[in-house]
Amino acid sequence: MKIFGAIYPSAEQAFQHVKAMRSADLNKAESISNAETALDAKRIGNQVLVSDAWLDSRDEVMREILESKIKQCEEFRDGLGKIKKTNILAEATWDTYWGTGLNNVGTIHTVMQRWTCQNKLGRMLDNLARQIKFEATERNPSQQHIYVRKVNIQ
Template identity: 30%
Template sequence: MSEVIKFYSVVDEFGEFSNFAAFPVKLKKKVWPTSEHYFQAMKFESESDQNEILKAKTPIEAARKGRDRKRKLKRNWESMKDNVMREALLAKFSQHEDLRILLLSTNDAKLVEHTENDSYWGDGGDGKGQNMLGKILMEVREKLRS
């Protein structure tokens, strides 16, 4: 593994890799404004909670609603969240040709969501985080290659 590509903000280089980037995804018979909207909505059992997140005006609002613990989380959310992210990212990078080309253009670079705000999906800012978003993006890149 040679190069490392760090991404976080949608306005930075490779900002398209962020779940907040404005690329709609078609999943479960609906069009979600961003992969963040889809991911956050899938946390919940209730279709009305899911629809409320679908209608969120921004990915930040979708994330905020997704973190609201007054809503009933799916019982097995922790064990399924990586697969939901996989599904969202595969849809995003398959449904948008320009994104597919961008992701494939990273060749074998290590992709890292660089942020102090998250040590599960990101690198925790110090490189000690799990970087699951980066890892799943690299898996999606492999899938799109074949």
């Protein structure tokens, strides 16, 4: 995917590279660029000593990466557009910020308000999925539904 003036094989690699660059760790940034897999990029990125400025901007960076992936990857965009659940989750027992903090069973069988972590990635994907569905109905008015509610006035 192309974003921020570069081409990356995955969204994870793009995110980790930007994190390293904005944290002034050029050696890790180069290692991330040369990583063979997204998981390798994540592992290298986990070694970056991040700045407060990065912590303040990481949500916006992730949002830009996801929006770019939606524009460039039809399969990803279509997959998000077909999701019927009202909330998307990012299952990750090891990631307290981007994931739910629970394993698959724990996530499914625990009320969302009791998840131990923030699920930021899941929330972003949920918002983007809703946006895709909204844009689809705007382009195709036949998919719009009108709901009428009877109200008694006395």
